[in-house]
Ligand SMILES: Nc1ncnc2c1ncn2[C@@H]1O[C@H](COP(=O)(O)OP(=O)(O)O)[C@@H](O)[C@H]1O
């Protein structure tokens with residue numbers, strides 16, 4: 374069981390004047406049970422990459438291994454449906470895919486498509502809705518009545534109700550207020566740490582990568598330009614600066630303190646520890 | 660969806676792309692009308708050569724035309740069958756027991772096929788070489804004389820331009836929603852009838868919701884910038900006829916005249 378890309382490339386609208394090579398020679402192994410961030414500028418191919426994971430897009434060249442399945446360029450993939458059940462993909466702005474009359478029905482739609490009987494599907498839907506933290510009084514409401522953040526939770530619940538082993542999220546916090554974004558991220562953290570789901574998350578927010586993720590994949594111009602673990606990535610600000618990324622606030626703070634003569638060890642990686650370390654030095658020097 | 664070619668603008672650098680949209684629209688209308696005169700195979704041959712010339716000049720590939728034609732093939736095959744069974748005039752070309760095929764059955768079908776091909780070639784030569792925005796400017800200008808009889812030329816042009824403007828967006832949105840629902844296990848190809856209905860609903864409802872949302876956003880944005888239908892507006896882009904435009908119009912007019920002559924006087 375693994376998730377890996379070998380020499381994968383993808384071309385949009387092949388054979389037309391609009392032809393565009395969005396992925397080039399992707400080689401990547403995604404660790405199971407971990408939370409991996411995919412970052413990179415708009416248009417770098419992040420969405421294209423993640424849509425290969427449940428075979429919505431098929432590679433032009435190369436091979437993809439997902440769990441126990443193999444997708445090879447030029448071959449029609451088998452067992453597509455079961456793959457889509459195992460790899461839950463949440464699109465950017467997923468609230469646009471809601472269509473049922475009630476929240477509960479919409480969330481139960483996924484499991485029902487996989488042949489789960491009505492009653493069982495409802496049970497799964499309720500579980501998923503509880504998981505994403507929606508109160509029971511919205512279950513019978515129309516999805517269109519909810520707020521943006523709630524809609525998005527419903528859409529995510531719709532994927533979770535299928536009980537996927539791997540959860541792929543394309544910019545799940547885009548357009549949410551900071552508080553909503555943080556609670557969304559802690560939801561994914563829980564799903565990863567408590568429910569053991571492998572999570573792949575496309576994001577632009579370095580704070581999210583820094584605080585919640587284990588590994589990070591950097592995309593640039595349709596290629597993987599860096600793949601490392603988050604600790605390594607944020608060891609200092611040099612990697613970020615090289616990639617033209619604004620480092621997380623804590624790292625910027627550490628840089629500033631060092632510039633001003635403080636001694637900040639590398640392993641100080643949260644606010645409390647940093648505050649203590651500075652306080653100690655201030656006291657010592659009177 | 661990426662392979663829809665009918666009516667799509669193809670950005671290339673050619674003399675046809677640079678022509679005045681008014682001239683192109685008028686020329687297209689003239690040649691389209693000339694197809695309907697019974698000028699026989701000679702007539703069609705002339706039109707074909709002329710239109711093919713324009714297409715070559717516009718650097719479009721014939722593969723592209725063929726792709727636009729493909730969806731019509733099914734209809735043509737169907738037509739051929741109907742004709743074979745019901746048209747029993749002309750020479751007898753084939754007889755196997757009770758089954759007969761007469762020449763008119765084949766020729767009639769061929770006739771329609773050729774007309775269809777010509778129409779697609781002509782409209783494609785226009786739509787593939789003219790930006791939607793230029794097209795609407797052209798339509799608005801051509802409709803202006805009819806303002807006297809209270810045809811709302813500007814409003815019609817604005818409607819068309821908005822509709823054209825949203826086609827690619829809606830195609831993209833449809834693709835997106837299809838993918839999103841496929842991720843939820845929707846199978847648009849297989850499945851029972853009741854499942855298919857659900858699958859289609861899961862597409863249509865979000866598509867409508869987002870289309871209304873877009874319409875509202877656009878209306879607000881236009882009002883916020885002071886758009887009022889019926890007010891006098893100046894244009895950023897002013898159309899101007901050149902030599903090549905007059906040549907195109909002249910050519911189209913010549914074809915129309917030629918077809919009338921062929922059909923009724925020669
Ligand atoms: N359906 C499509 N057809 C053609 N080109 C596309 C399509 N989707 C994306 N692209 C192009 O592929 C490139 C990568 O897109 P995408 O994977 O969406 O990037 P990201 O998610 O990193 O912003 C972009 O240049 C985009 O314009």
Ligand SMILES: [Mg+2]
Nearest residue numbers: 419420465543
């Ligand atoms: Mg994207």
